[in-house]
Amino acid sequence: MPCRFGIYSVFVLVCLFFFLASAGNGEPLSGPDDPPGLTVPLHKSARLILEDKPEKAVPVLRNLLKNYPDYAMVHFLLGLAYGKLDENVRAVAEEKKALVLNPKSEAARVSLGIALGNTGHFRQEIRSERQALALNPKDEMAWEAIGWAYASRRNWRLARASEEAAIKLRKSDPSAHMVLGVALAHLGFPEEGLSEEKTAALLDPEDRGVKRAIAWISTILHPVKEGSGGQGRFNPLLAPDNGPDIPGSPSTQAPANPNNNANGTLRAPVGH
Numbered sequence: 001m002p003c004r005f006g007i008y009s010v011f012v013l014v015c016l017f018f019f020l021a022s023a024g025n026g027e028p029l030s031g032p033d034d035p036p037g038l039t040v041p042l043h044k045s046a047r048l049i050l051e052d053k054p055e056k057a058v059p060v061l062r063n064l065l066k067n068y069p070d071y072a073m074v075h076f077l078l079g080l081a082y083g084k085l086d087e088n089v090r091a092v093a094e095e096k097k098a099l100v101l102n103p104k105s106e107a108a109r110v111s112l113g114i115a116l117g118n119t120g121h122f123r124q125e126i127r128s129e130r131q132a133l134a135l136n137p138k139d140e141m142a143w144e145a146i147g148w149a150y151a152s153r154r155n156w157r158l159a160r161a162s163e164e165a166a167i168k169l170r171k172s173d174p175s176a177h178m179v180l181g182v183a184l185a186h187l188g189f190p191e192e193g194l195s196e197e198k199t200a201a202l203l204d205p206e207d208r209g210v211k212r213a214i215a216w217i218s219t220i221l222h223p224v225k226e227g228s229g230g231q232g233r234f235n236p237l238l239a240p241d242n243g244p245d246i247p248g249s250p251s252t253q254a255p256a257n258p259n260n261n262a263n264g265t266l267r268a269p270v271g272h
Contacts, residue, residue: 110129
C-alpha cells in the first residue's frame, strides 16, 4: 500500500504551523493551565516534526506520555510523527486516543483518516474525514483526504467534487490537484486531468505520485500503439512508489498540450 507522504507532509506543515502560530484560535499546542513540564517538550516535538525529523520527536513524546498520559495533544503529535515514519497502525492508535480525550479535535480526525487510508481502510477514512468536516466544513485537508479515499475506491465523481472543494479553499495544495487530475482523466477529461497534474508538478516537482499520474494520462492522450491507450483500470494513486513505469509510457514528462494555458491551469467544469 503506497502511503501518502505528500498529503501527510502538507497536512503536518499546515497543521503545526497553525498550532505554533496560534493566538487563541483553533487548537493551540498548550494552554496557560498546562503543567510547566509539558509546554517546552511539546513545542520541541512539534518543531522536530515540522522540520521533518519525526524519528527524533517520537522519544520526546513517548517520554511525555509517562508523566502526562491524559493529554490529547501529546497523542495527536505522536500520531503525526508515526504517520510521517510510515508506522500507520501506531498512528491510528494514537489518534484514536487523542480523540477519546478530545472528541472535537478536527486535526486528530483528519490525521486518523489519513492513517486509516494508508492501511487500506478507505471506508473508515471517509467516515473520519466526514466527522472532521462536520466540525469544520472549510477544513481543506479533510476535503483533500476524503477525495483521495474516494479515488482509492474508484468513486471518481465524489473524488472530483471533494478535490474541487479543497482547491477552492486552498489552490496551492499539490495533492489536491494530483487527485483531481486522476479523477478527471477517469471521467473522460484527460486533457484537463493533465493540466491539473502540471499544476501539481509546479507546486511539488519531486512528488512521485504526480509523475506516475502524468505518465498514465500521457498514455491516454498519446497511445504508443493502437489499443494501448486508456489503461482504464489503472489507478496511479495505488501504484507502488518504487514500481515499474506505467506500461506503454516512454517517460514521465508530460507532452505539450496546445489546449492548456501557459501555466497549465485549464480545468474542466466540475461539481484530491
